[in-house]
Amino acid sequence: MKIRLTLDTAAGGVLVFLTAALGLAILLGAQAGIRVSMILPGQDQIAPFQKIKLTFSEPVDPKMAESFLSIQPAMDGRIEWLDPRSMQFSPSRPFEPGLDYRVSLSPGVLTTDGRMLKNEQSWEVRVRNPLIVYLLTAENQSGLWTMDLDQNPAQRLTPDTIKVISFDASSDGEFVIFTSVNEQGGIDLWRVSRAGGDEAILLDCGRDRCTTPAISPNGARIAYSREAAGLGPDLPFGSPRIWVLDLQSGQNSAVYEDLQVLGYGPSWSPDSQKLASFDGLADQIRMLDLTDNQQYIFPSNTGGPITWSGDSTKLIFTDIQQKEIGLVTRVRLADLALDDTTTLLGENDDQDYSYYSLAWSPVEDVIVLGFRMSDDQPAQVLWLFDPGILDGIIIASQPEYTYSSPRWDLYGKALVFQQFKLRGAFKPEIGLWKSGFSEPLTLAEGLMPHWLP
Numbered sequence: 506m507k508i509r510l511t512l513d514t515a516a517g518g519v520l521v522f523l524t525a526a527l528g529l530a531i532l533l534g535a536q537a538g539i540r541v542s543m544i545l546p547g548q549d550q551i552a553p554f555q556k557i558k559l560t561f562s563e564p565v566d567p568k569m570a571e572s573f574l575s576i577q578p579a580m581d582g583r584i585e586w587l588d589p590r591s592m593q594f595s596p597s598r599p600f601e602p603g604l605d606y607r608v609s610l611s612p613g614v615l616t617t618d619g620r621m622l623k624n625e626q627s628w629e630v631r632v633r634n635p636l637i638v639y640l641l642t643a644e645n646q647s648g649l650w651t652m653d654l655d656q657n658p659a660q661r662l663t664p665d666t667i668k669v670i671s672f673d674a675s676s677d678g679e680f681v682i683f684t685s686v687n688e689q690g691g692i693d694l695w696r697v698s699r700a701g702g703d704e705a706i707l708l709d710c711g712r713d714r715c716t717t718p719a720i721s722p723n724g725a726r727i728a729y730s731r732e733a734a735g736l737g738p739d740l741p742f743g744s745p746r747i748w749v750l751d752l753q754s755g756q757n758s759a760v761y762e763d764l765q766v767l768g769y770g771p772s773w774s775p776d777s778q779k780l781a782s783f784d785g786l787a788d789q790i791r792m793l794d795l796t797d798n799q800q801y802i803f804p805s806n807t808g809g810p811i812t813w814s815g816d817s818t819k820l821i822f823t824d825i826q827q828k829e830i831g832l833v834t835r836v837r838l839a840d841l842a843l844d845d846t847t848t849l850l851g852e853n854d855d856q857d858y859s860y861y862s863l864a865w866s867p868v869e870d871v872i873v874l875g876f877r878m879s880d881d882q883p884a885q886v887l888w889l890f891d892p893g894i895l896d897g898i899i900i901a902s903q904p905e906y907t908y909s910s911p912r913w914d915l916y917g918k919a920l921v922f923q924q925f926k927l928r929g930a931f932k933p934e935i936g937l938w939k940s941g942f943s944e945p946l947t948l949a950e951g952l953m954p955h956w957l958p
Contacts, residue, residue: 553599
């Protein structure tokens with residue numbers, strides 16, 4: 506028997522096959538349920554402020570999905586939806602180092618028409634170890650290096666073809682902003698990631714000098730000091746003024762329109778909403794609240810560092826006062842909520858202790874202060890004290906060493922700082938202190954240590 510296969514018959518057969526295949530796929534999909542995935546940049550390693558993103562295989566109901574999410578140990582944070590299939594958790598405090606976290610999504614109905622996640626999905630993650638980034642100078646070179654606290658070999662972050670002048674590290678540990686001289690004699694801003702190998706000019710400043718970069722804690726903006734080039738090659742640079750570069754929009758402008766307002770060494774508040782800087786011509790610290798453009802002025806003639814309380818409502822700085830015994834350095838506390846400034850230390854001192862270095866813990870009401878213990882001792886020691894009761898302990902005071910530039914880690918558990926031996930060859934070193942240390946630990950040769958969490 507002969508069977509004729511017409512074109513219509515063949516087309517009909519293909520249509521039947523496709524319909525059956527589609528039905529089978531729908532059936533299998535319904536049986537399998539909704540799928541969800543989580544992709545991390547470093548396998549199971551997360552940053553302290555890592556945003557955790559879950560992606561669903563199809564659109565889901567936000568409220569239903571959020572009710573099934575859990576993180577153990579429990580973490581505070583907020584959930585936002587990037588699109589109908591993408592849920593993101595942003596922690597409001599850093600994940601703790603040394604802990605294993607379990608991110609889970611329990612099974613349940615995720616859509617209004619009854620589509621389900623049929624099996625629990627979970628992922629184990631651990632906070633990565635912090636790095637310390639620092640400047641190392643040798644043989645007419647100066648570059649950035651990183652090291653960990655496990656005594657592994659240090660790693661070069663910037664190539665030896667770039668001479669680094671100054672830098673700042675982002676609070677999330679993802680990138681570093683540094684400065685370097687360009688071919689025109691100006692100073693540019695550069696950016697390099699935590700891993701290195703991708704350094705690039707962030708801001709070409711031409712013949713201007715762009716220095717002392719400060720990254721806002723939320724990582725959105727870079728404040729820096731800018732000195733305009735003279736009208737001719739032999740004319741001096743202008744006085745420094747504070748500028749801010751927005752990393753998202755690219756907007757770059759001076760903070761103050763008044764050309765008479767100078768500024769150097771910008772300092773951000775922890776909430777990234779306030780910006781302070783030192784005006785050496787007027788001998789004052791000028792602070793701008795970016796939320797309402799309100800300005801605050803604090804007399805100061807030291808040009809020393811500024812440190813902020815963790816809640817961004819207070820700042821501490823130094824000034825010098827003329828007294829009968831001579832010039833005396835004071836430590837001043839400005840309470841922005843009360844619009845009041847008081848003297849913490851120095852008012853009744855019978856000698857000048859040369860207070861200078863300052864670092865307020867991000868989590869506790871304790872401060873590290875550098876000072877000189879006596880007139881005949883040039884070395885500065887580091888004192889950890891409670892500003893409420895003015896009591897504390899000396900944490901770094903090895904003989905013949907002087908200490909400066911302390912920086913807390915994210916958790917207020919460890920400090921890195923600069924240390925110099927006053928006798929012998931010039932050899933800047935990086936020191937480390939943690940609670941329980943009887944004396945600081947010397948980590949490596951280097952300058953200006955910063956944490957890369």
